[in-house]
Amino acid sequence: MRQTLFTIAFLCISTIFYAQEDTVVKVHIPTEQKYEFTTVIDIEASAVKSQGNTGTCWSFSTSSFLESEIFRSSGKMIDISEMYNVRNAYMDKSWNYVMRQGKIQFSEGGLAHDVMNSVQKNGLQPEIAYSGLLGNAKIHNHAKIVPDLKEVLDAYIKNDKNSKHSNWKVAVDSILTVHLGTPSATFLYEGIEYNAMSFLKMTNIKPNNYITLTSFLHQPFHTEFVLNIPDNFSNGSFYNIPLNELVDGVDIALDKGYTLALDCDVSEKTFSSKYGVAILPNNPNETEKSLTYIVTEKDVTPEFRQEEFENFNTTDDHLMHIVGLVKDQNGTEYYKVKNSWGTNSNRIGNNGYVYMSKAFFKLKTISVMVHKDAVSDLIEL
Incomplete structure (x- = not known):
């Protein structure tokens, strides 16, 4: 039986005519499609946390990344102390x-490698050993830390004879103790006594095994x-690869069961924690x-990406953690971030996760951190 297909699109409706002998059947299909996501890859990650009133996303994201790395290698999910890394970084x-x-x-x-630098030098502590919260506080608030530290440091730099903080190292430690408390030298975890370095050894995390990948045109690939x-x-050093290799590297890592720490720009109105x-x-x-609806996205070229970076439309606003891959009903893939x-806010949807399109990733990503074994075919070290 001969069949002829005609398509006429107008406004938001597509009308499809099927001509079969003497019968014409008209089917109306809406072109506006609300997102319907299905899981492609979902790698184990710890529960979503809140960084509170702080600019410490770099520690929360990289600590979450390390938690998934520990789970990948040991099957054990350990709640890492974000504030232990933050205190040392200060x-x-x-x-x-x-x-x-x-x-x-x-x-x-800060950036993901600041956590790795701290881990290399100071080890790790679990959240139960050091939370960085004092008294009955349940939310982190660092609004006063930087101003208090700068006052001391600027006075020292200016050689202010009237400053009572002539020893800035002692003063900085005192300020951090006031706001964050002091980590214990030793602690118990699951009935075993550790210090930060022995705890790091137990987790089998080796900071030298991780690499930060990026893609920019002003440096050789x-x-x-x-x-x-x-x-x-x-x-910190970044390993530069072509943009298509950066995307391929993320896909390859996820397919192998590796997650990635992500540094990107979230200042766009189309980055929405509310809608996820x-x-x-x-x-x-x-x-x-x-x-809310699927739309046609930009075709991001390396040149456009570079231009947006150099004119400051793309900056390192925020760090998060890529833990999987989803796709919409048309087969378009998005990273699960x-x-x-x-999660407990009217402005937070999708259980604290964001589904990031690959177009957004290509334009707005500064870098990703990943285990070297996950991308060994892309690097030449």
């Missing part, structure tokens, strides 16, 4: 700020370089629509 930031005589950013921000972004106070999606619509008039803004 000491490193203070040293860096003093040695550069205040001519560098000093803030709550397959080489390491220091990315000049404000939060890279510790001059991050989309890059091709039509700017579809910004609001894209939070664990956020650190909690």
